Amino acid sequence: AQSVTQLDSQVPVFEEAPVELRCNYSSSVSVYLFWYVQYPNQGLQLLLKYLSGSTLVKGINGFEAEFNKSQTSFHLRKPSVHISDTAEYFCAVKGRRGGADGLTFGKGTHLIIQP
């Protein structure tokens, strides 16, 4: 079984400032890691994913995340945010084994960009 903890329910930040959204996970098996974004009244859109290889992964819209196995973390970062980044961000994990491999999500972090 897996679980995901997103440490901040809301993160306010000024436009053009850097931001970090924190994510920690727990799992008894190896996992794949994902960040999804959800804009108001829309479904989930994949931002980036870590499957293997380099622990620093780059995604869409200038976001990146770093996988830290020892700390079981997968924090999301952006060096300079824009008003359009206002949205709900979800961290998720998926077991590497086949079979029942649905995503387990955190509760989400609401990113609020202030002008």
Added chain:
Amino acid sequence: EAGVAQSPRYKIIEKRQSVAFWCNPISGHATLYWYQQILGQGPKLLIQFQNNGVVDDSQLPKDRFSAERLKGVDSTLKIQPAKLEDSAVYLCASGNSVSGNTIYFGEGSWLTVV
């Protein structure tokens, strides 16, 4: 490439009524998922299909929820009878090994039970 299609987008029903949601996954995706997202929370997996077989339905409230994927393509999720706490967004998603373990989501079906 067309994405995951869901309908209806919005539905308002009274408690104890029934409702059905439809999902058509991305063409060729063998795995289909239904998630429930209650306001202010992350999505929770209800059921996972591999082709037309159920892989995981451990979190599906089987006394009132049912789902099927008869021909291994599109799927229907039904709630009968609905309760107030079923008010949520129902997200359908699909994926396969070719998609690199990525799961793609539809826009969701928003249910309000009054």
